[in-house]
Amino acid sequence: MTGADQLSPAQPSAHEPGEAYDGPATITLDEGRVETGVRLRGHVDPIDGRFHWYGRIDADPAIDAIGNGGRVIVTTTHGTAEGRLSDVDPWGRFRVSGTGRPPF
Numbered sequence: 001m002t003g004a005d006q007l008s009p010a011q012p013s014a015h016e017p018g019e020a021y022d023g024p025a026t027i028t029l030d031e032g033r034v035e036t037g038v039r040l041r042g043h044v045d046p047i048d049g050r051f052h053w054y055g056r057i058d059a060d061p062a063i064d065a066i067g068n069g070g071r072v073i074v075t076t077t078h079g080t081a082e083g084r085l086s087d088v089d090p091w092g093r094f095r096v097s098g099t100g101r102p103p104f
Helices: none
Strands: 018-027 032-044 051-057 071-076 079-088 094-099
Touching: 018 051, 032 071, 051 079, 071 094
Parallel strands: none
Antiparallel strands: 018 032, 018 071, 032 051, 051 094, 071 079, 079 094
């Protein structure tokens, strides 16, 4: 393979999701939708072979109402995926995580 034929680390192949996304997202809750920002990362777990994604959702009172363990739908310009909320950091941002195809 020549250098031109190889993919750079920042350029995933067509069948692999990207490893990171920082930007706007729509969080769909049972009560409606929230436009906010997210910081998401992910990787393929070598043990189970599945893509695991995770990150933080910017603080928002509507998301606070769902609480730890709640399910949300995360949508970016790249896709949509279901995630589960967990711990809150000192800045009021919930952690969100999911497996399978990520929303980025």
